[in-house]
Amino acid sequence: MVNAGNAFKGKRIGTDAYGGMAGWQAESGRIPVVADRTIVSYWCMANHESRPTFAKLHEDEIPEVWDCCRCGRPAGRLPGVEPLVDCVEPFKSHLQYVKERRSDEEAARVLEQALCNLRARRTNLGSGLAT
Structure with a gap:
């Protein structure tokens, strides 16, 4: 019995048993050229x-x-030399950006509203199941 779901597991697309060439590459004998790289x-x-x-x-x-x-x-x-960067703004996390947009009081209000909405949904869900 053949499991078709795992037929391609572990294979690179575009390769087969012809020395890494598949399809038109194996038939024509042409090997693709890879550009020189620099790391x-x-x-x-x-x-x-x-x-x-x-x-x-x-x-x-x-x-x-x-x-x-x-x-x-x-x-x-x-290594060990700080690079010169055009932008003077340091790296910021997502939380730092959120804290710039909202004060602590506003964040507490938003959290309280979200909790009230959640409690209301849970009480409506609980009462709907009891009937």
Whole structure:
């Protein structure tokens, strides 16, 4: 018995038993050309290393600053050196943006309203089941 749901499990799309070529590639004997790549290391001030891959570029075309993939801070190409960033606004979390938009009193009001709505739905749901 064949399980069709797992037929492609572990296979890369576009490959088969012909040495990694499938379909028109195997029939024509043409092998796709892969562009040359450059891997560049960037370090943030927390010493996290990010290694994005670029197409083969001239040195002046590679960005000097990259966002850290772990903490989101700007990362430069030299470890331990803070990169120069055009934007002076530091990295902010979602919670920091929410706190900018609402005061503590307004947040308490919104929370209380949401809890009242939830309690009202639960009492309506409970009374609807009892009848």
